Amino acid sequence: MTTNILLGGVGGQGLILMTKTICQAALKDGFDVKSNDVVGLSQRGGMVWGNVRIGEEVFSPNIVPGEGDILLAMEPLEALRWSSALKGNGVVILNAKRFYPTLVQQEKYEYPEEEIEDMKSKIKTIEINAFEEAVKLGKKQVSNVILLGILAQYLDIKVDTWKDTIRNNVPEKSIDMNMDAFDLGYGYKNKT
Amino acid sequence: MYAKTMGIINMIKNIEFAIFKNQIGSDGMEATLEEKRVLTGNEAISRGFYEAGGTVAASYPGSPTVEILEKLKEYDEVYSEFSTNEKVALEVAIGGSFYGARSMASMKHVGLNIASDPLMTFTQTPINGGFVLVSGDDPGLASSQNEQDNRIFGKFANMGILDPSDGQEAKDFTKNALEISEEFSVPMMLRITSRLCHSRSVVEIGERQEIKPKGINEEREKFCMIPPGSRKAQFFMKERLQKLEEYAYDTELNKLEIKEGTDTLVITSGLVYYNLKELNPDVSIWKLGLIYPISEKKAKEITRKFKKVIILEEMQPFIENELTLMGISCEGKKYFDFTGELDIKNIYEGLDKADVLIKEKKEFDNRFVETVPRAPLFCTGCPHRPTFDILKKSKAKIVIGDIGCYSLAALFPFEQSNTIISMGATIGITKGIRKAMSLHGENEPLVSVIGDGTFFHSGLPTFVNLLHKKKDDENITIIVLDNGTTAMTGGQPNASSGLYNERDDMKVGIKSLLDAMGFDRVKEINQYDYKAAAKLFKEEIAYEGLSIIVANGPCALKYNIEESYYYVDPNICINCRACIKTNCPPLRMVKYDGIEKLKSSIDKDMCVGCSVCAQVCPVDAIKSSKNIDREDEKIDN
Secondary structure, three states: OOEEEEEEEEOOOOHHHHHHHHHHHHHHOOOEEEEEEOOOHHHOOOEEEEEEEEEOOOOOOOOOOOOEEEEEEOOHHHHHHHHHHEEEEEEEEEEOOOOOOHHHHOOOOOOOHHHHHHHHHHOEEEEEOHHHHHHHHOOHHHHHHHHHHHHHOOOOOOHHHHHHHHHHHOOHHHHHHHHHHHHHHHOOOOOO | OHHHHHHHHHHOOOOOOOEEEEEEOOOOOOEEEEEEEEEEHHHHHHHHHHHOOOOEEEEOOOOOOHHHHHHHOOOOOOEEEEOOOHHHHHHHHHHHHHOOOOEEEEEEOOHHHHHHHHHHHHOOOOOOOOEEEEEEEOOOOOOOOOOOOHHHHHHHOOOEEEOOOOHHHHHHHHHHHHHHHHHHOOOEEEEEEHHHHHOEEEEEEOOOOOOOOOOOOOOHHHHOOOOOHHHHHHHHHHHHHHHHHHHHOOOOOOEEEOOOOOOEEEEEEOOHHHHHHHHOOOOEEEEEOEEEOOOHHHHHHHHOOOOEEEEEOOOOOHHHHHHHHOOOOOEOOOOOOOOOOOOHHHHHHHHHHOOOOOOOOOOOOOOOOOOOOOOOOOOOOOOHHHHHHHHHHOOOOEEEOOOOHHHHHHOOOOOOOOEOOOOOOHHHHHHHHHHHHHHOOOOOOEEEEEEHHHHHHHHHHHHHHHOOOOOOOOOEEEEEEEOOOEOOOOOEOOOOHHHOOOOOOOOOOHHHHHHHHOOOOEEEEEOOOHHHHHHHHHHHHHOOOEEEEEEEOOOOOOOOOOOOOEEEOOOOOOOOOOOHHHOOOOEEEEOOOOOOOOEEEEOOOOOOOOOHHHHHOOOOOEEEHHHOOOHHHOOOO
């Protein structure tokens, strides 16, 4: 059984480090893993996405549209964009912090709030404003680790493995804050 | 046990996370390490070069291959550099190889165009130290100006070509390329596609093999490419490729996977192979690792056993053409797109068209939902933002762009580039347009923009060329955008970076260089000083002659620009949207309680305090939080 994780976000949010961390944790617990992520022009505030596939033996790094198990969405519009690639019983982990694209800023389009609500009513969604929570913990940069904590609830990877992997990928002085961020995510449940 | 493992990890200089099986040897003393890491294709190539005893590596930053050289910087045993451009990078690597050291040049596909001059002649010489050229091709143009298929270039240059499918092969093939290169005295190309460059997979790590350089080869006739040596070289190139083709007959780089009971063979290579495997179709597969030359004898022996032969490859019909030239009946581009990536869905549809059986009938959902697009834009605090805001309001209606972050100015809302072609092309193109206009008595303003990275890459000769047949009444305004870095590819240093920070060693001043060339009207301006820049741009665009503005300002991303945030006072804001038009990400119009019209706002967590929005505001509604001591007086937008 291969677990397919989609990631969607905005260039500059740190999506590549997220896919790297997930891959490293998966390997450490003995899985085969492949990933891909978009790199290049989109780094500058454009839409960015990634795929991580974890299993016994993984062939392609690419997830077939419609076969995603989990969508780790770092921004609501990006959650909506990639939601079609999920299976019927897929899960969205949603960071509620909004980043408004140029066309919304320049008032050519409305931010699609209604469609996002509609998506949330149809697909199981765990929602958190990771950005605000991270600011409370001390640094906006740890918001991704909160999301990784939530992701960890759904994957067969040990908590210690996650923590060791994260520790290896963050500056030494921010390790404690990152561990707190992970715990916050790992223990997080929807407030409803 | 665990703590011990972590201890070993900490000892490794490379911070890549690693798995170790710590096995105690029979004598109880010696421990052998079996290590696996998750690496991108780029990182795997770096590792392969390192393990193979690679000594000299050079590159010019370009997506998708940037990380190859960045990763190599971690190894003290390897000399690596980002050179001024790909031609110089290739020459540095050729030098290493000529001295008998294993060497590598890496570049994006279009980089090979500028490097092709030394390449096409270097490949006529024998190989002293193993040589590999990594070409990062970009099917689908994720971040490129064209989609050229450099396998054709490799063949054109009489090189052998390897095409890896995953990280393990990217690493192994790098070593194989260097070994083959030395054994057959042939320069090798490692062709990799953007998807694999960035894709991560599990790679087994080995140790470095130390190889001492052989020193210069004294057979001068074979290395001085003038007749008669260069004539003899034509025969030499043909012979060594023939030998390589013989090697290709039973090389383990190619793999045949027979599926019983099928009469169809798919021949493929690269990452596409794994996309095909995902579908598990009812076909046998001949997966090529060495894609050029292909053994004709082997190809005929294998294909003879099948009724139908399908070639699955991205972009050009390269393998298909090779086989067709051998007289082998095969089909490929009839079923698969000539452009873009071939993902699982494309392969499924192509095989379906070809009547190849796939047991599991698949329905594909939409890859994504059609919703508001999100195009890339200048970063928060980017020094180029004010420049293009000023240009948009200026009298210059023709702006000739170039390659770099400032290519983004071509997009909405700035729309400030009429053309973008290739690195450093803007100045020559601008001169041509100007001369065409002049001959027809047209003299409206003409603006050309070029970044510092591009200036040093290939812009310099084009500036010298401007001095030829220069006319005093021809209006050209050139803006050199100097942010002290090659920014678009992730902030690599270039020749002016040393003026911006202490880490980088080159301190070539663009203005002093232009002054020395003999340009008499070169002015400098700080891009963040909006009013002064607007005034200068206006004067220079109106000037009937050639003027150059060096517009300075450090890259906000590389140099971590972060000042106190700005905020909007909605009671002062007249909703003119002057700030919004600068397209800075934290800005947008919002509804405030008790105020009827939408007013501007700034997301304070995103703002880096560059002040450009405050400078364009006609009513001073945007203020810095720096000047307010009491928290409760600050307005939170």
